[in-house]
Amino acid sequence: MNAPDRYERFVVPEGVSKVSYERDTKIINAATFTVEREDHTIGNILRMQLHRDENVLFAGYKLPHPLQYKILIRIQTTSQSSPMQAYNQAINDLDKELDHLKNAFEVELARHNASQQREF
Amino acid sequence: MEGVSYQRFPKIKIREVKDDYMKFELRETDASIANALRRVMISEVPTIAIDLVEIEVNSSVLNDEFIAHRLGLVPLISERAMAMRFSRDCDACDGDGQCEYCSVEFHLRAKCINDTTLDVTSKDLYSSDHTVVPVDFSDASSTIDNTESRGIIIVKLRRGQELILRAIARKGIGKDHAKWSPAATVTFMYEPEIYINEELMETLTMEEKQEFVDSSPTKVFDINPRNGQVYVHNAENYAYDDEVLKKAEAMGKPGLVEIHAKEDSFIFTVETTGGIKASQLLINAIEILKQKLDAVRLSADTVEADEQFGELGAHMRGG
Ligand SMILES: [Zn+2]
Numbered sequence: 001m002n003a004p005d006r007y008e009r010f011v012v013p014e015g016v017s018k019v020s021y022e023r024d025t026k027i028i029n030a031a032t033f034t035v036e037r038e039d040h041t042i043g044n045i046l047r048m049q050l051h052r053d054e055n056v057l058f059a060g061y062k063l064p065h066p067l068q069y070k071i072l073i074r075i076q077t078t079s080q081s082s083p084m085q086a087y088n089q090a091i092n093d094l095d096k097e098l099d100h101l102k103n104a105f106e107v108e109l110a111r112h113n114a115s116q117q118r119e120f
Numbered sequence: 121m122e123g124v125s126y127q128r129f130p131k132i133k134i135r136e137v138k139d140d141y142m143k144f145e146l147r148e149t150d151a152s153i154a155n156a157l158r159r160v161m162i163s164e165v166p167t168i169a170i171d172l173v174e175i176e177v178n179s180s181v182l183n184d185e186f187i188a189h190r191l192g193l194v195p196l197i198s199e200r201a202m203a204m205r206f207s208r209d210c211d212a213c214d215g216d217g218q219c220e221y222c223s224v225e226f227h228l229r230a231k232c233i234n235d236t237t238l239d240v241t242s243k244d245l246y247s248s249d250h251t252v253v254p255v256d257f258s259d260a261s262s263t264i265d266n267t268e269s270r271g272i273i274i275v276k277l278r279r280g281q282e283l284i285l286r287a288i289a290r291k292g293i294g295k296d297h298a299k300w301s302p303a304a305t306v307t308f309m310y311e312p313e314i315y316i317n318e319e320l321m322e323t324l325t326m327e328e329k330q331e332f333v334d335s336s337p338t339k340v341f342d343i344n345p346r347n348g349q350v351y352v353h354n355a356e357n358y359a360y361d362d363e364v365l366k367k368a369e370a371m372g373k374p375g376l377v378e379i380h381a382k383e384d385s386f387i388f389t390v391e392t393t394g395g396i397k398a399s400q401l402l403i404n405a406i407e408i409l410k411q412k413l414d415a416v417r418l419s420a421d422t423v424e425a426d427e428q429f430g431e432l433g434a435h436m437r438g439g
Binding site for chain 1: 125126127128129130131132133134137144149150152153155156159160164208293295296297399402403406407409410412413414415416417418419421422
């Protein structure tokens with residue numbers, strides 16, 4: 001009866017921004033990104049990609065509660081970088097990795113199908 | 121300002137492909153990517169499923185909502201789904217889901233007129249769009265062996281019973297309702313790497329070797345009948361159960377075998393409901409994941425807000 005709509009889990013409500021950014025008030029080069037309507041899928045790939053960045057001193061994410069459909073990503077970097085720069089870099093690198101993966105799969109699928117045809 | 125790239129270049133190798141089944145190897149990436157692909161394939165790649173049912177006549181033994189639920193679970197060919205609109209953000213019909221961009225209409229009309237029970241199946245559903253029809257499991261290349269296929273049974277009717285309805289199918293994702301999930305199963309495992317300490321192995325008697333081989337619940341090791349040597353029969357049969365390691369320990373031969381999970385090598389198994397091809401499911405999952413990443417990019421106003429903050433900070437520090 002009073003259950004929230006199922007789409008609440010993945011549709012960003014009007015007036016709410018998808019990503020918000022909050023600088024840490026005590027630690028330099030540290031910030032928290034709040035990402036609305038995302039979960040472990042995005043949180044974990046971003047965290048692991050951020051760990052590859054040598055200017056990132058800390059990167060972690062949490063899903064505060066299963067019924068709060070948002071994640072928090074916390075980043076601290078060296079003075080050579082900034083949380084925002086590291087965040088953008090991680091997204092760009094993941095995006096390029098997925099481009100590469102898609103291309104590699106399509107080539108492999110064509111190769112596999114061609115080799116299957118030869119067998120018949 | 122532009123940082124160095126930390127991009128990876130994963131490799132992929134297909135082992136087997138059928139319409140609704142695929143096995144492949146993914147290498148040179150990490151578990152976060154493998155798991156993101158798995159999660160997206162299960163719950164975020166869109167398909168089309170019946171979402172609204174208007175029943176005109178129903179004198180069957182099943183009640184209206186029971187039939188509506190069963191209709192929702194019928195897999196439909198969803199090649200069109202990626203290009204379709206979600207009803208909730210379709211401006212052509214204001215989201216009531218009745219237009220060609222976001223919905224497909226189905227009609228079903230069945231009446232039993234004789235003494236043999238009539239099976240009402242997914243084949244009795246008539247679609248307004250010939251590209252969106254119930255999945256036909258009689259397809260030859262399908263893994264499901266069903267020679268005399270008559271579709272998926274929705275309800276059975278006896279003499280005099282009748283069912284007439286209109287249904288609207290919409291685009292959706294598994295996160296909303298499992299009926300929209302294109303995946304029957306998507307799993308991945310770490311590729312195991314097994315080393316046998318040959319020197320230590322040779323200190324075992326034939327009986328001990330056999331005991332060791334038999335200690336694994338799955339067939340991972342075997343004995344070569346010609347030279348009596350233990351060899352790895354199939355490393356992938358290893359279920360990370362540690363049984364052989366415990367056995368080696370119990371025999372007083374720790375380090376007899378060493379087993380590692382390769383951290384950058386995954387073996388995927390993908391099975392679909394038939395709504396989309398298994399190979400297409402992976403392609404769509406990569407595309408959806410890219411769209412999701414694009415959606416979490418920082419917008420211009422968040423950057424601007426921070427710059428103001430920075431100026432304020434500098435101003436305050438400067439006194
Ligand atoms: Zn519409």
